[in-house]
Amino acid sequence: MLRDIEYLMQLQEIDIRIYEQELAKKQLPATVAELQKLMDMARKTMETAQERSKTAEQELLTLEDQMIKAEENLAKSQERLNSIKTNREYDAVHAEIETHKGIIHSSEARKKKVAEEIDRQKEAAKSAIEVFEQVRTENEPKIAELSAAIASIDSVIAEIEKERVAITPLIAKPILRTYDLIRNRRNHGRVLSEVSSARTCTVCYKVLEPHLVSDIKRAAKLILCQNCGSIFVWTDKE
Numbered sequence: 092m093l094r095d096i097e098y099l100m101q102l103q104e105i106d107i108r109i110y111e112q113e114l115a116k117k118q119l120p121a122t123v124a125e126l127q128k129l130m131d132m133a134r135k136t137m138e139t140a141q142e143r144s145k146t147a148e149q150e151l152l153t154l155e156d157q158m159i160k161a162e163e164n165l166a167k168s169q170e171r172l173n174s175i176k177t178n179r180e181y182d183a184v185h186a187e188i189e190t191h192k193g194i195i196h197s198s199e200a201r202k203k204k205v206a207e208e209i210d211r212q213k214e215a216a217k218s219a220i221e222v223f224e225q226v227r228t229e230n231e232p233k234i235a236e237l238s239a240a241i242a243s244i245d246s247v248i249a250e251i252e253k254e255r256v257a258i259t260p261l262i263a264k265p266i267l268r269t270y271d272l273i274r275n276r277r278n279h280g281r282v283l284s285e286v287s288s289a290r291t292c293t294v295c296y297k298v299l300e301p302h303l304v305s306d307i308k309r310a311a312k313l314i315l316c317q318n319c320g321s322i323f324v325w326t327d328k329e
C-alpha cells in the first residue's frame with residue numbers, strides 16, 4: 092500500500108503537468124490574439140496619421156495649382172482692361188477680376204490651415220511610429236515564443252503521457268481505478284490531498300480528526316476525504 096501511494100504521488104505530479112499543458116493549450120491562443128490586437132491597434136493609429144498627412148499634402152498641391160490658374164486668369168483679365176470699349180464689358184471684366192481675386196484669397200487662407208494640418212499629422216505620425224515600434228519590439232518576441240509553445244504543446248503532452256504509461260502498471264488496479272475515476276470527474280489535475288501535521292485536507296481545507304490523520308499516516312487502506320472525495324496521502328511537508 093505504501094508503495095502504491097508513492098507511485099500515486101508520482102502519478103499526481105505527472106497528471107498536474109499534463110493538466111498545466113492542457114490549460115496552456117486553451118489559454119495561450121487568446122493571449123497571442125490579445126498581443127496581436129495591441130500591435131494591430133498601434134499599426135492602425137500609425138497608418139491613419141500617415142494617411143491623413145498624405146491627404147493634406149495632396150490638398151496643398153491642388154490648392155497651389157488652383158492659385159496658379161487663378162493668378163494666370165487674373166493677369167489675363169487685367170490685360171483685357173486695356174482693350175475695353177463699353178461700360179458693360181468693363182463691368183463684366185471687373186466681375187471676373189473680383190472672382191479670381193476671391194479664389195486666390197480663399198486658397199491662400201485654406202493653404203495656411205492645410206499646412207498646419209500637415210504639421211499636426213506629421214507630428215502625430217511620428218509619435219505613432221515610435222509607439223508602434225515600441226509595441227512591436229515588446230510583443231513580437233512574446234508572440235513568437237507563445238506560438239512556438241502552442242505548436243509544441245501536443246508533443247510535450249505526448250512525452251508526459253509516456254511517463255504516465257510507464258508508471259500506471261506499477262499501481263494496484265483498484266487503487267488506480269479509484270484515482271482515475273476521481274481525476275476524470277475533476278477539471279483540475281489534483282486527486283491527492285497531501286495531509287501533514289497541519290491536519291487539513293489540502294484540496295478542500297477541511298480540518299481532520301486526529302484519529303483520521305493517524306489512519307492516513309498508517310496507510311493501511313485508501314482513505315478519501317468525506318468532504319471533497321480526494322485521496323488522502325501522508326506527507327511530512329508542512
Ligand SMILES: [Zn+2]
Nearest residue numbers: 292295316319
Ligand atoms: Zn477534502
